[in-house]
Amino acid sequence: MGTTAHTEVKQSTKSAKTGEVNMSKAILNQILQNEISRFSEIHGVSTASLSEFALFVIDNHKKKDLKPKPTKVTKSKPLALSQLKEAIYQHFKVQGTTELKKSGAFQMATSGMGKLDFAKKDGWEKVYRKWIGILPDEDNETGYGCINGINIFKYDLPWRAFGLDPKLASTEEVKSAYRELSKIYHPDNRETGDAQVFHRLTIFYKSLTERF
Amino acid sequence: MAELYITSQELIKTLRISSQELINTEKFFDSVPDDEWELIEGKDYRVVIQSSGLREYTAAGAYTIARYLEANRKSGLWGLIKEWFLHTKQDIRRAFIKKKVLDNCSSLIKRNNLFFISQSDLVVIFGTKLHYLNKMAEHTQGTQYALIQGQDYDVFADDGRRYYSLEGIYKLSLAFNECQSKRNRKEWCKEVGEVVEPQVQDIVSQIEKREKSIQKSMDNAKRRDRKTCQVTEQKPNKVDNFKLAAHHLYSRNEYPHLADVENNLITLSCDVHERFHQTHMGGYNKPCTIDDFINFVEKYYPTNTKLVIWLKDQKLKLGNQQPEDGRKPHVLYLPFNRVS
Numbered sequence: 001m002g003t004t005a006h007t008e009v010k011q012s013t014k015s016a017k018t019g020e021v022n023m024s025k026a027i028l029n030q031i032l033q034n035e036i037s038r039f040s041e042i043h044g045v046s047t048a049s050l051s052e053f054a055l056f057v058i059d060n061h062k063k064k065d066l067k068p069k070p071t072k073v074t075k076s077k078p079l080a081l082s083q084l085k086e087a088i089y090q091h092f093k094v095q096g097t098t099e100l101k102k103s104g105a106f107q108m109a110t111s112g113m114g115k116l117d118f119a120k121k122d123g124w125e126k127v128y129r130k131w132i133g134i135l136p137d138e139d140n141e142t143g144y145g146c147i148n149g150i151n152i153f154k155y156d157l158p159w160r161a162f163g164l165d166p167k168l169a170s171t172e173e174v175k176s177a178y179r180e181l182s183k184i185y186h187p188d189n190r191e192t193g194d195a196q197v198f199h200r201l202t203i204f205y206k207s208l209t210e211r212f
Numbered sequence: 213m214a215e216l217y218i219t220s221q222e223l224i225k226t227l228r229i230s231s232q233e234l235i236n237t238e239k240f241f242d243s244v245p246d247d248e249w250e251l252i253e254g255k256d257y258r259v260v261i262q263s264s265g266l267r268e269y270t271a272a273g274a275y276t277i278a279r280y281l282e283a284n285r286k287s288g289l290w291g292l293i294k295e296w297f298l299h300t301k302q303d304i305r306r307a308f309i310k311k312k313v314l315d316n317c318s319s320l321i322k323r324n325n326l327f328f329i330s331q332s333d334l335v336v337i338f339g340t341k342l343h344y345l346n347k348m349a350e351h352t353q354g355t356q357y358a359l360i361q362g363q364d365y366d367v368f369a370d371d372g373r374r375y376y377s378l379e380g381i382y383k384l385s386l387a388f389n390e391c392q393s394k395r396n397r398k399e400w401c402k403e404v405g406e407v408v409e410p411q412v413q414d415i416v417s418q419i420e421k422r423e424k425s426i427q428k429s430m431d432n433a434k435r436r437d438r439k440t441c442q443v444t445e446q447k448p449n450k451v452d453n454f455k456l457a458a459h460h461l462y463s464r465n466e467y468p469h470l471a472d473v474e475n476n477l478i479t480l481s482c483d484v485h486e487r488f489h490q491t492h493m494g495g496y497n498k499p500c501t502i503d504d505f506i507n508f509v510e511k512y513y514p515t516n517t518k519l520v521i522w523l524k525d526q527k528l529k530l531g532n533q534q535p536e537d538g539r540k541p542h543v544l545y546l547p548f549n550r551v552s
Contacts, residue, residue: 103406104403104405104406104407104409104410105382105405105406107409107410108378108379108381108382108385108405108406108408108409109379109382110379111326111327111377111378111379111382111409112325112326112363112377112378112379114325131357156357156358156360156363157356157357158358158360159356159358160356166353166354166355166356166358167354203360203361203362204360206361207353207358207359207360207361208353208358210353210359210361210365212346212347212349212350212353212374
């Protein structure tokens with residue numbers, strides 16, 4: 001089928017170049033025209049549309065797909081250790097690490113975080129995530145466990161995960177956001193469901209709707 | 213808070229002056245009446261030793277001395293006095309909060325590696341009312357750093373009460389600090405968020421020490437009794453290698469102050485121990501006293517009269533004992549497994 005059709009298509013293209021665009025049945029071979037008639041009857045589509053589509057396919061089937069240009073993601077630079085420390089000192093109103101470790105507020109605030117290794121940046125980052133905010137290089141993060149730009153396993157930020165403003169959102173909006181996310185992450189969803197993510201989201205939901 | 217005094221020793225240390233300088237300053241103040249420099253007994257100081265006239269100063273008195281010394285010789289003394297009173301006031305307030313925690317955290321429990329304290333205990337520790345504590349929790353929920361179930365608070369199935377973890381208490385203290393208008397209340401609540409954790413650590417450490425002490429007393433009692441059941445007078449051997457138990461004559465939970473007292477312990481075979489608790493008392497959870505055990509021996513082992521004499525002697529040594537309030541045991545008497 002291909003060869004005959006191709007020859008005739010080339011002719012049609014040439015005529016198109018001279019300004020005589022004629023996408024008529026004449027340039028499609030008999031086999032294609034018969035098939036177009038059959039499809040037209042079965043599906044109730046006009047033969048003209050089908051002919052046009054057939055010509056489009058013949059003309060373009062060897063062309064390569066246009067590759068989408070990779071969008072340049074500008075990732076923020078991670079904070080330096082000294083910047084992390086400074087932010088944490090400021091939050092706990094201390095001058096240095098020795099004072100920080102002695103600070104009762106710091107001991108309270110980190111009591112559930114297990115043993116923190118302050119010899120490594122990781123220990124400081126954990127405290128930053130918990131009490132200061134989102135690390136610049138982790139804002140708008142994508143990948144496993146990331147919802148609305150944050151990793152829900154790293155951050156205790158339910159409002160952000162639900163994409164809501166804590167000052168403005170109503171309980172109904174919390175419910176609605178949870179419902180929408182549940183459609184994606186509920187383990188019953190075979191394609192996108194994830195028990196761990198769903199469990200974490202459920203904890204966030206229960207926390208935000210708790211009546212104290 | 214009652215009037216705060218600084219001792220003469222602390223005053224000279226704070227002002228970095230010699231004791232003679234203080235004595236001379238006091239003499240100067242007392243020598244010329246009705247001049248600019250006056251120290252009034254009762255208002256600026258109190259005499260603690262009449263014979264020597266040793267004084268303790270109020271903040272007003274200490275500031276007056278600092279002002280005099282600044283005018284005459286040194287500068288920067290005012291700030292030193294201010295710092296001393298601020299620090300001392302903070303230390304006293306913290307001591308008060310720690311005492312409140314100690315007396316009001318019998319609900320302390322460790323779950324999922326986190327320490328939790330009940331909402332009702334927290335109401336007392338923060339010195340607030342339940343509805344206001346709940347208001348602070350609601351306030352926290354309206355911020356990015358909301359309280360997270362299981363991490364910051366939880367409701368435990370065994371008693372259905374709401375508990376807050378130490379991190380949760382810290383979040384609440386931030387809310388109180390933000391919402392309170394009275395300065396002293398603000399400071400109190402802020403410091404609750406700073407002293408609870410170290411205090412809980414000290415309490416847990418004491419509970420652990422107590423547990424070890426109880427175990428040591430039980431081992432000592434078995435050694436004292438030559439590892440022999442004091443009721444049947446039998447000792448385990450290779451043929452009949454029965455287990456021994458150290459029995460608390462006054463039960464451990466109801467008389468926790470006697471739990472690590474050796475005189476309150478007696479060595480029994482596990483069979484006899486079981487018979488006493490299950491058959492005679494009706495269950496291990498039933499409180500018992502030394503009188504219950506005397507009755508048991510007299511009823512089931514009437515020939516062991518020596519033991520009854522020994523028990524009556526122990527009863528005299530232990531004196532008249534009153535059980536603790538079972539509904540709210542002191543935190544220091546909590547079983548170690550509750551906080552470990």
